[in-house]
Amino acid sequence: MEHATATREGHTLIVTINRPERMNALHPPANAELAQIFDDFAADPELWVAIITGAGDRAFSAGNDLRWQAEGNAVTVPPTGFAGLTSRWDLDKPVIAAVNGVAMGGGFEIALACDIIIASDNATFALPEPKVGLAALAGGLHRLPRTIGVKRAMGMILTGRSVPAAEGVALGFVHAVVPQAELLDAAHALAAQICTLSPMSIRASKQVVARSLDTASLQEAYEGQMKHPAVSALWRSEDLKEGPLAFAQKRKPEWKGR
Structure with missing residues (x-):
C-alpha cells in the first residue's frame, strides 16, 4: 500500500499513516487503504489488538487533506468512516492511538474513535474545522462530549483551540503522555498487557x-x-x-x- 502500512507483531497489528509530506492528512486513496487494513484486522482471528500512529515526528494526522480538496478533487469517505475507523461501529477488538504530534480535525477524530490514546509529549489535539468553514462531522462532535463532558468539550469545539497532551490527560481523553522517543514502546507495552488477557x-x-x-x-x-x-x-x-x-x-x- 502507498499511503499506509500495516505490520504484524504477534497478536498486534501496527498501522502507520504514511503521508508525512502532508502531515499525514488523509485523502480518499489513503482512507480506502486504511479501511481495507481495518477490515482485514477485524476478520483475522490471530490479531487481537491494533496500534495506529503516523509516520514521521511531526504529526499523527492533520485530518482531512484540504489541499487535495482545494485542488478540486472529490472528497469521499468509505462506509467505515475516516481512516476506516470513525464509522466502524462493530469492531470489538481494542485499538490504541499512539499520537506522535499533531492530531487535528479528522486526526483527532481518528484518535477519539480508538479505545485508548497514548500521546507523545509534543502532541496537540484540536477540532479546528470551523476555522476553515467545516465542522467535525466524523464523530468528533459526538465522541468528545461523551468522553470529557459537554461543557469542557464545547470549550474546545466552539473555539477550535489546540490542547497539549498534558491537558488532554487532565481533561480525560489521553491515557498517558510519554517522551516522543518512547511512544511506540509504550503503545507496544500496553498492547502486550492487553494480549495477556482473554x-x-x-x-x-x-x-x-x-x-x-x-x-x-x-x-x-x-x-x-x-x-x-x-x-x-x-x-x-x-x-x-x-x-x-x-x-x-x-x-x-x-x-x-x-
Missing part, C-alpha cells in the same frame, strides 16, 4: 461498554448485557474454560481467542 473477555467488555453508553438507564444496560453477541461468544468460548483451569493449575493461561 481476547474473548476483552471483546465482550468493549462491546458492553460501547453499547451501554447509549442505553437509557443503568438497569436497562445491566439487564441487556447478556444479549450482546460478544458476551454470548465469551460464554461459548474455549477461553472461558481455560481461564479457571489455568488458575487452578497455577500456570499462565493459553488463550485461543475462540
